[in-house]
Amino acid sequence: MEARFTRAKSPLLERALGRPRGEVALGAFALLFSELVQYCQRRVYSVAELQARLARLGHQGPVWRALFGKEADKLEQANDDPRTYYVIEREPLVNAYISVPRENSTLNCAAFAAGLVEAVLGASGFPAKVTAHWHKGTTLMIKFDEAVIARDKSLEGR
Amino acid sequence: MVFLTNKNPCTETKVMIKSELFVLTYGALVAQLCKDYEKDEDVNTCLDRMGYAIGIRLIDDFLARSAVKRCRSYSETADMIAQVAFKMYLGVTPSVSCSSAAGNEFSLILDKNPLVDFVEELPAERASLCYCNLLCGVIRGALEIVHLAAEVTFLQDRLKGDAVTEIGITFLRKAEDRKHRRNK
Numbered sequence: 001m002e003a004r005f006t007r008a009k010s011p012l013l014e015r016a017l018g019r020p021r022g023e024v025a026l027g028a029f030a031l032l033f034s035e036l037v038q039y040c041q042r043r044v045y046s047v048a049e050l051q052a053r054l055a056r057l058g059h060q061g062p063v064w065r066a067l068f069g070k071e072a073d074k075l076e077q078a079n080d081d082p083r084t085y086y087v088i089e090r091e092p093l094v095n096a097y098i099s100v101p102r103e104n105s106t107l108n109c110a111a112f113a114a115g116l117v118e119a120v121l122g123a124s125g126f127p128a129k130v131t132a133h134w135h136k137g138t139t140l141m142i143k144f145d146e147a148v149i150a151r152d153k154s155l156e157g158r
Numbered sequence: 159m160v161f162l163t164n165k166n167p168c169t170e171t172k173v174m175i176k177s178e179l180f181v182l183t184y185g186a187l188v189a190q191l192c193k194d195y196e197k198d199e200d201v202n203t204c205l206d207r208m209g210y211a212i213g214i215r216l217i218d219d220f221l222a223r224s225a226v227k228r229c230r231s232y233s234e235t236a237d238m239i240a241q242v243a244f245k246m247y248l249g250v251t252p253s254v255s256c257s258s259a260a261g262n263e264f265s266l267i268l269d270k271n272p273l274v275d276f277v278e279e280l281p282a283e284r285a286s287l288c289y290c291n292l293l294c295g296v297i298r299g300a301l302e303i304v305h306l307a308a309e310v311t312f313l314q315d316r317l318k319g320d321a322v323t324e325i326g327i328t329f330l331r332k333a334e335d336r337k338h339r340r341n342k
Contacts, residue, residue, distance in 0.1 A: 022249035022272070023174035027219040031212045032180065032292075036187050039208065043194070112183075 083149050087140040110138045181275050188289060198286035209295020217300035232329045236264040239297060248272050262329040267322050280317050288312050307331060
């Protein structure tokens with residue numbers, strides 16, 4: 001996906017990511033992410049709020065291309081709604097080292113991934129709302145804005 | 159509470175992720191801390207504490223994946239941190255120099271620092287922020303698990319306008335003292 005900058009925030013955001021980037025051991029990321037989740041957890045009073053915080057964190061860092069280096073296990077489109085797609089990951093990377101006790105079972109740290117994906121799509125000109133759910137592993141539900149679908153249709157017509 | 163699972167990162171020897179994910183996650187963390195704490199010192203302390211919590215676990219991963227032999231001196235330890243650990247986790251190799259005659263103070267100069275890849279400069283209201291302070295905590299925590307007490311701080315920081323980014327490691331007990339205690 002070609003990244004398009006619709007708002008010039010600063011010269012930094014317009015700098016091309018040309019230089020080949022390196023890789024980091026999963027263990028290091030997992031530990032960092034674990035600390036991040038625990039930090040957020042100490043400051044909220046409900047699971048929903050924690051998940052919202054993680055989603056906001058994922059959204060804060062501008063992301064210009066796919067970060068996870070592998071394709072998700074499955075991509076589906078909702079039958080009843082052309083705006084909605086589901087990305088299914090049986091064992092999402094961000095949850096690999098997080099164990100959630102039963103009382104917090106609705107928590108899904110993939111909310112962070114949802115925030116990232118939402119930021120990517122937004123920055124690339126495909127605004128959408130992305131949420132994380134427990135379903136077949138972890139499912140990211142991507143709901144594109146009306147404008148995106150309308151644009152798609154008008155391109156198909158050509 | 160959310161905990162790390164028993165799944166051992168050490169067994170995932172070949173699994174790597176893109177450094178951007180790591181760097182941007184770190185940036186999101188620092189941004190959040192800046193929202194939650196007004197004073198730079200508080201953010202720095204928090205980063206150091208979190209780094210420590212990470213370091214005490216990261217050392218296991220490091221020892222398993224690097225299979226290095228036990229270091230026999232502070233100098234070997236400092237080299238190990240710079241040339242093996244930094245390389246393994248951040249893909250860079252800071253240069254090491256010993257900065258005291260007693261042989262227990264070292265300085266790591268980071269020519270490249272991937273953690274600040276997307277950071278141009280510190281905002282004016284955050285002039286005392288040690289953006290990478292997590293690293294100090296990580297090193298300190300990791301060393302503590304292998305029974306080496308040390309103070310680790312940023313001596314210079316390019317983000318603050320210094321010429322280089324320099325981490326200072328001061329080992330707190332002489333090697334001879336440790337050996338002496340062990341032989342009792």
